[in-house]
Amino acid sequence: DSGVTQTPKHLITATGQRVTLRCSPRSGDLSVYWYQQSLDQGLQFLIQYYNGEERAKGNILERFSAQQFPDLHSELNLSSLELGDSALYFCASSAVASANYGYTFGSGTRLTVV
Amino acid sequence: TQLLKQSPQFLSIQEGENLTVYCNSSSVFSSLQWYRQEPGEGPVLLVTVVTGGEVKKLKRLTFQFGDARKDSSLHITAAQPGDTGLYLCAGVNNDMRFGAGTRLTVKP
Numbered sequence: 001d002s003g004v005t006q007t008p009k010h011l012i013t014a015t016g017q018r019v020t021l022r023c024s025p026r027s028g029d030l031s032v033y034w035y036q037q038s039l040d041q042g043l044q045f046l047i048q049y050y051n052g053e054e055r056a057k058g059n060i061l062e063r064f065s066a067q068q069f070p071d072l073h074s075e076l077n078l079s080s081l082e083l084g085d086s087a088l089y090f091c092a093s094s095a096v097a098s099a100n101y102g103y104t105f106g107s108g109t110r111l112t113v114v
Numbered sequence: 115t116q117l118l119k120q121s122p123q124f125l126s127i128q129e130g131e132n133l134t135v136y137c138n139s140s141s142v143f144s145s146l147q148w149y150r151q152e153p154g155e156g157p158v159l160l161v162t163v164v165t166g167g168e169v170k171k172l173k174r175l176t177f178q179f180g181d182a183r184k185d186s187s188l189h190i191t192a193a194q195p196g197d198t199g200l201y202l203c204a205g206v207n208n209d210m211r212f213g214a215g216t217r218l219t220v221k222p
Contacts, residue, residue, distance in 0.1 A: 002156065033210075043157070043202065043212040056209045090156050099210040100145045100164070105156025 003027065004106035006091050012112045018079040021109045023091030025072055031055070031094045032074040033103060034066055038087040049074055050097040081113045117141060118205050118213035126219040130192055135216040137203035138185045144206050146179055146186045151200040151215070193220045 003026035013019055025032050034046040036059075045058030049068035060066075063081075068074045078085060088110050092103035118139045127133055137146070145164045149157035161170050163179035163186060170177045174197075176189040186203055200215045 002158075004156070035212075042214040045209055045211060048209060058209065092156070099206040100162065102147055102159040102162050103210065105149075105158070107154070107156055 002104050002106060004091060004093050004104050006089075006106035006109050008109060009107065010110050010112075012114060013081060015081055015083060015113055017081050017113075018077065019081065019111065021076040021078070021089050021091075021111075023074045023076070023093075023106060025074070025091075025093030026104050029093035029095050029104070030072065031097055032068055032072070033092040033094075034060075034074070034076050035090045035092065036087050037090060037108070043090070046076070048097075055097055078111070083113050086111055086113045117211045118203055120201075120203060120213035120216050122216060123214070124217050124219075126221065127193055129194055129220055129222050131220075132189070132191050133193055133218070134187055134189045135201055135218070136185070136187050137213055139205060140184065141205065141207075142183050144183075146183070147204045147206065147210070148177055148186070148188055149202045149204065149212075151202060152198075157200075157202055190218075193218075195220050195222050 005024040007022045030051045033048045037043045046060040048056040066076045088108045090108045092105045121136045147162045148160045151157040161177045166181045166183045168179045174191045178187050202215045204210045204212045
C-alpha cells in the first residue's frame, strides 16, 4: 500500500457519459498529480495541484477538469467520454510542489468506455 | 512524440544475465528518475539522479545520469524473475514527463 488511495479501481461507462475519479494523497503530501496511461501513449501528464491551487497543466483535454479540495483530496472529472478515453488513470502525490523528490503513485483507476 | 526515448522497448532474458536499458533525450533535465511498474499497480520510484555523471547503486541495479543531464542508463546485474516489470524513466524540469518504458521479462 503506497498510501495514495484511488477510487474506483475499475469503471465501465458508455460514450457521452461523465465520470469522476477520486484520489486521496499520502498523509502530509500537498501536491497531487494526475496521469493517463494508455498502451500507445504511455504515461501522459494531465495536471498538478498544490495545496488546493492548480500548479501545472499538461496534455489535459478541455473535456477533462480537476480540482483539489481543502482536505487535499482531488477529483478528476471526465465528460463527453469517447472510446479513446479508455485508459488507466493514475494519481500521484508528493510533499512539495517540486517534482525533484519523486512521486508516490496510487494503484490507478481503469476506465473502459464502451 | 515522446520527450524521452527508452530502448529497448522489450527485453526478454534468462535469470542470471546482465542487462542495460537506456533513456535518451535532446532536453536537459534538472533531475531524472527511474520507476518500476508491475501489472495492475502504479509506478514505484527506484532512484533520483541529479548531478551530471552521477552513479547510484541499489543492490544489483546501477543507475547513471549522463554528463550533460540529457540521458541515463539502468544496468541490472544477475537479473532475477522478480526484476520483471516495466521500467520507466522520467525527466524533471517544471513538471515530470515519462518515457514509454522498457518492458523486461526475466525467465527462470
